[in-house]
Amino acid sequence: MDRTTSADVAVITGGAGGIGAATAAILREDGWRVVIADLDLDRAQAEASRIGASACAIDIADKQSVDEAAAWVEREIGPCGALVACAAHLENPHRPEAQDIAEFDRIVATNIRGTFVTLTAFGASMLRRGRGSIVTIGSITALNSSPLVAYGPSKSAILAMTRDFAGAWGRKGIRVNCVCPGPTRTPAVEASYARGERDPGIMTAQTALGHLVDPRDVGHAVAFLLSERARSITGTVLPVDAGTLVSQLWSLYGGLPA
Template identity: 35%
Template sequence: MADRKGRVAGKVAIVTGAGSSADGIGNGRAAAILLAREGAQVALLDYHKDAAEETARMIREERGDCIVIEADVSSEEACRSAVQDTASAWNRLDILVNNVGTSRVPGNAVDLDVDAWDRGLRLNVTSMMFMARHAIPVMKASGGGSIINISSITAFQGGHPNLFYPTSKGAILNMTRTMAGNHGADGIRVNCIAPGFVYTPVVYGGGRLPEGVREKRRDASALKTEGTGWDVGYGILYLASEEARWVTGVVLPIDAGVSAISPHFQTSAQRLSY
């Protein structure tokens, strides 16, 4: 059994995108495992139930407590139902991790597919609003809570070859700040993590990463090291815990310093965002 420190003991969490798109540890799976390891009861939401079930297997191997909820978070009804199922299981809700997102809408304003753009925005941005819309009343009734939205360092600057991804991820930054102001008086903290070039199943699954790019992504950082889903997961755990009780409205880059070493960042983002 993994060591538990109880940093979120007694809390109930929802993690969207809690599975992984291929074998391994993505941001959502890492967050779910760490929250459970630190004492939270975790609802694992994913469009692909089998992927969430694998995360559940990992958590239960460590004797953690979780449930699996198959959900398409681009549907408001699915979000409402998922929050209701979580509250019914454990009678409260303290933590929401909005992790679902897609980058697969290629093109600039002239040549992108508008229907794909609309679907992508609903998944990357609107789904976070849907989840918060139904989670916040339950969090208020539970005495407060923490919402963590996942953006990307591509939200910080231009230079990306595709219009959709940095646009949608940039919207999450101001949504986070505005939600923090809207709900702070209710004891609800809202923060954002902007991952850098982490090596996760969404990157290497399906052979999407061209030869040599993994090394270039690593070398683009100030630390010259490769990040994983665990690095993002530990950031989520911190923001979910009482250690961050006085932290709200922040955007936390977890990127080994890539976004700090401008002007190299723009070129790196353009070449290496997969």
């Protein structure tokens, strides 16, 4: 058991999805009281009953919905001591000139504005109590060039936001860090492999470790950063990518050694 305080609640937005659900399960194992908050309430409830958590509806693109969810957690479940801002609008690869601008606006509204609104709404009660820890979920697309040309910049904004909030709220007892997953074998990504949109073989070949990331690998990193074990860590960006970023320049020299 490695929670911040015995009474605190951990909220995971996007907690019904692949990485969010795996993270929720690990936080339950660590002893947190968990709330799975998601646009898809049915799946949130199913995941919550599977692991012994609570569920609530949230649309992070809608400020009122986020404010209501934060108030509901405080009133019905308890003080929010940990927040995982995981919900995001994903994207398939394309060139910048082929970008659908309405889709671009949805990505900005969800990933940038939605994450900001999530941090301020759930952070308000942490500020009142003078304690809390937050992990945002970025992506390695925030750290290098990729054909996810709206999603990647939106994740770069989340990195900047993480640092801004870490600086602003450190003296208030709140830590804010970011975990950046690489290609992770969630059910949605597995389905994308099955449809031929992405190739797991190509992605695996780009990793130093020779395997893709499991959703629980991301969850363990999040759980560590939320815990007291990370009490002196704030404003950091932690890639969980099986060495995808670190292997990039090796392609200039014939690739990674076997």
